[in-house]
Amino acid sequence: MSTVSDVAQRFKESDLASVLEENSSAALVLPGLLLWSMFMLLPMMYIFVLSLTNARPANIFVGNNRLLGLVPLGEADIIGLENYIELLFSIDAANSIQNGAYGAVFDLFLSDPIAVFNYPFWNSFLVTWAFVIVSVTGKVLLGIAIAMIMTGNRVRGKRYLRGIIIMPMGVPVIFSILIWRFVFSNARFGLMNQFLIGIGAVDEAVPWLTDRWLAFSGYVVTEMWLAYPFMVLITVSALQNVNGDLLDAAEVDGAGFFSRMRHVILPSIKRPVMFGTILTSAASFQQFLIPWVFNSGGPSRENELLLVYAYREAFAFSAYGKGAAISLTALFFIGMFMWVAVKRGNLAEEAGES
């Protein structure tokens, strides 16, 4: 008898109607997911198709060809992985690869390894990583330092001070970046130059925007200023959850400021701060507006972060296919980074899924 009822039970469980019934709450979530998919997932799939074509404004917006009767392609042609090969490899190497002459590429690599690779892309790639590493380190340290100052025991009017210092978060990004562009202006009356001349550090106006690494440091300072409110918010709420008894006990036991910091405070704020760090690294990785507004990723395209590089290729040089390939490569790296970070950091737990 038990086997029969087992089968009946299983049938009941596999019944489509009851599965739908059990999961009817998904209907609450679906509208949001659908909306997001329409405007984000669909273009993401489309950009993949575009990256396999030679799309330009001249061919994509004319004609009515559709891939598989669905995806509008205009008169653009599918050219396979050509965009990606041209992106990663120098012109000579890319030509050899497309002709199947892999031996020639290998010879070129042996004689001059750098000549195999496409300089603009790898330059942009490395600058992006440098920007991520430097700016994230700066943001996290600045955020923790400010949060510690603003939650100090003896500071009066903390709440108002915190209200003031998180205001940059509400300021439109374009406003902040434009202002910082004028702070780092090449002109003698740019704020930074005035300051440096005023304290006697330099005699002449510093060419912030026309020197590669000076411009880069300007990007980093701006990014730090844009992101510190977020880090401060996260660190402050983490600091408020630090166990006060533990701190008192440490103080009674004679622990100084630094040992309290190292053994009590840092371990308790580690997880939320890690979480904020990962999110803010992703933001740094996708920084577009700072280099674009400062000097279009200049001087002479040397500071183009990946998204600026993609944007320039697509809209300034009308190479939609190539721009799409760069964008997707950038997305791939952000995706990998986030995936590893979420997996390693158990972030799903952080979101209240413990």
Place this chain on the structure above:
Amino acid sequence: MSLATGIVRSVYEDLRGIVLAPYTLAKEFRYTYHGLQEGKIPPKYVAWTWLSTIGAVAVAALLMFPIYWVFTTAISGSGGSLYSTGGFELIPPNPTIKNFVWVIGPITTPENIVINAPLLGELFRIPVPMEPTYILDPAQFGVPRSARSNFLAYAENSAYVSFWTVIIAMSVIIPGAYGMSRRDFIGRKKLLYLYILLTQVGGGLGIAILIALYTIFQNIGWLNELLPLGIYYGAGAVPFNTWLLKTYMDGIPISYEEAAIVDGAPSWRIVYEVIIPLSKAGLATVFVFVFLAGWTDFVIAQLMLEDTNWTLPVGLYSYSGRPSEMNWAHFSAFALAFAVPLMLVYFFAQRYIESGLSFGGMEG
């Protein structure tokens, strides 16, 4: 309506705190002074308080300095360029508000009162039985009447875009967050995982897929249209804000709902009368974030829109230019008129945002 009254009350309390600050401060001074005299408070304690407060204020001042710099330029009389400004002065001589008058432009009493509805267009038109007179006359401030910025026109475009962003996004975020927080279904954890992945990637994702988006919008004929842009911003705001509100709702004890169920309340009443009032801080935070998504985006708007439809960020950018050519004072006034209201929102919403973003204290 408890949400609105709650926000009004807390803003009122903050304002009262600011206005009464000198009084509280004086009281504290007197207390400390007497304490010191009678030897109840050790001088070291007082010195430490002074030092750390001054240090904290100095840090805040340093962080806010760029904004103050823009402010001094906006109230300086010289409408010159960055090159002609004669160096920085902490308090500019002859402060004036004429640059702000230029931003707003002349305001006259209307000839007709027109009531518009979104999508439907004009509903009513009531003529006003009086000659148009100036409410704000730029000529009084030494600004020619014809010289006005496009601030109000851009603000109207921005408001239209943000209106749709908020409507669309909130109507999918609230049920989504409730479902994620209180119900279970297949793939719920996976979806939450996806949403967390997308939290900070949202904005950059928009730029990365910009080429595809532009091509699609061009094909459908949505270029230079405000409504699709508003919906697009709403869509982009879904993952982060759904997750944020879900985290907040997790902190509401389930026993409230159980009590309501025992009392026989239907599920819509539980949501309307238990969940929504209790998550007002979370809702306020999410509202601010969603609104700002539409109000402050620049990259997508500048690519999609033409100058008649520009939103405020694109308009602001158009007033910047080469330092030698741009009108630095006008630019600064325009920028502040755009940014200061938002800064105030953040100042007053600080405690809501802090509690909405506190990931640690949500186990509840």
